[in-house]
Amino acid sequence: MVLGLLLARAGIGVTVLEKHSDFLRDFRGDTVHPPTLDLLDDLGLGAEFAGIPQRHIDRVGLPYQGRIVQVGDLSQLKGKHPYIAMVPQWDFLDLLKRAAEQESTFTLRMETEATGLVREAGRVVGVEYKTRDGETGEIRADLTVACDGRSSLLRSEAWLAPRSWPTPMDVWWFRLPRHDSDPSGIVGNITAARAAVMIDRGEYWQCAVLIGKGTDQVARKGEVGEIVRQLAVGAPWLADRESALASWDDVKVLDVKLDRLRRWHVDGLLCIGDAAHAMSPVGGVGINLAVQDAIAAAGLLAPKIKSGTLTARDLDRVRRRRLLPTFVLQTLQRFVHRVAIGPVVRGEVEVAGSDRLPLPLRVLERVPRLRRLPALVLGRGVRTEPTPLFARR
Numbered sequence: 001m002v003l004g005l006l007l008a009r010a011g012i013g014v015t016v017l018e019k020h021s022d023f024l025r026d027f028r029g030d031t032v033h034p035p036t037l038d039l040l041d042d043l044g045l046g047a048e049f050a051g052i053p054q055r056h057i058d059r060v061g062l063p064y065q066g067r068i069v070q071v072g073d074l075s076q077l078k079g080k081h082p083y084i085a086m087v088p089q090w091d092f093l094d095l096l097k098r099a100a101e102q103e104s105t106f107t108l109r110m111e112t113e114a115t116g117l118v119r120e121a122g123r124v125v126g127v128e129y130k131t132r133d134g135e136t137g138e139i140r141a142d143l144t145v146a147c148d149g150r151s152s153l154l155r156s157e158a159w160l161a162p163r164s165w166p167t168p169m170d171v172w173w174f175r176l177p178r179h180d181s182d183p184s185g186i187v188g189n190i191t192a193a194r195a196a197v198m199i200d201r202g203e204y205w206q207c208a209v210l211i212g213k214g215t216d217q218v219a220r221k222g223e224v225g226e227i228v229r230q231l232a233v234g235a236p237w238l239a240d241r242e243s244a245l246a247s248w249d250d251v252k253v254l255d256v257k258l259d260r261l262r263r264w265h266v267d268g269l270l271c272i273g274d275a276a277h278a279m280s281p282v283g284g285v286g287i288n289l290a291v292q293d294a295i296a297a298a299g300l301l302a303p304k305i306k307s308g309t310l311t312a313r314d315l316d317r318v319r320r321r322r323l324l325p326t327f328v329l330q331t332l333q334r335f336v337h338r339v340a341i342g343p344v345v346r347g348e349v350e351v352a353g354s355d356r357l358p359l360p361l362r363v364l365e366r367v368p369r370l371r372r373l374p375a376l377v378l379g380r381g382v383r384t385e386p387t388p389l390f391a392r393r
Contacts (some may be wrong), residue, residue, distance in 0.1 A: 056083075062184060072186075115153070117269065211345065212346070282332075
């Protein structure tokens with residue numbers, strides 16, 4: 001949607017396909033990071049976005065021995081938006097949709113699923129599609145962009161195979177009620193039995209509980225309320241919510257993947273976002289990275305598309321532009337998987353015992369200014385792309 005809006009503002013005819021009838025999917029990433037907030041200001045959408053009900057998070061805390069240790073402080077970041085905005089993704093997408101539909105060159109086709117690629121003379125020239133009513137057809141295009149996620153059909157159709165790294169965990173997503181007396185912000189929760197991240201959504205906590213890779217079916221044989229009891233060991237203020245999960249239907253599972261394409265394109269087709277590099281949920285950076293991919297793609301490719309001179313080499317410029325931030329963030333995620341998450345989900349971390357904080361937490365507690373470093377990586381990432389001049393309002 002971001003790329004479609006940007007290209008439409010360049011005067012380029014764009015068609016976006018969405019296979020569902022709406023954007024209402026729960027437990028999608030709902031974090032809107034400072035660079036995306038800056039983008040909305042540049043697009044003239046900042047005021048409208050500010051009118052959407054939202055929570056602002058500028059602290060990242062980690063429970064340890066019954067207390068919350070602050071490890072990240074986004075309020076120290078420079079810029080107009082030193083926080084992460086928590087907004088339901090459907091509200092964000094509806095905002096982009098309304099803005100894009102004001103452009104005469106933009107078309108959004110709901111209930112229309114891309115089912116394959118159309119090729120001529122070895123080049124991708126569009127997609128085959130199927131609607132919910134069973135209608136089929138083709139859409140021809142000078143450029144097809146695969147934004148269809150970590151299990152991208154178009155990527156597979158183009159015979160683009162990613163390099164994958166093993167992940168130690170999958171994630172259970174669910175909601176728990178939030179009380180005014182609870183902590184705020186993003187709260188980590190590590191106990192001998194569970195490791196979780198809890199995201200303050202105002203009226204409720206959006207909880208991500210880590211489980212061993214591939215253990216979902218076995219783990220669901222127990223009592224669902226045991227999850228909350230285990231979390232309450234590290235967060236005692238949750239003890240009164242042990243009955244909040246009615247059944248296992250309230251718990252969704254995310255199959256965590258971490259991979260990256262060696263090539264993000266073939267002639268006529270470009271992959272961006274999770275289709276090019278599936279991210280772990282660690283740090284919640286996937287959405288920001290994908291939006292930055294879209295900004296870079298629009299800035300680099302719009303002039304070539306308009307002049308009819310787009311080549312495969314131009315498509316590779318997007319990969320080369322976005323490779324460094326992708327590499328850095330995925331390397332950090334692999335490090336966290338190896339040294340922190342893996343031992344936790346395998347039960348190898350002893351969390352009880354001495355009240356003395358581990359050295360990294362002691363340093364962050366004693367030197368508050370250092371909390372800017374985790375906040376910088378989490379909030380702004382590695383490279384922020386400039387909004388193209390043709391899209392600014």
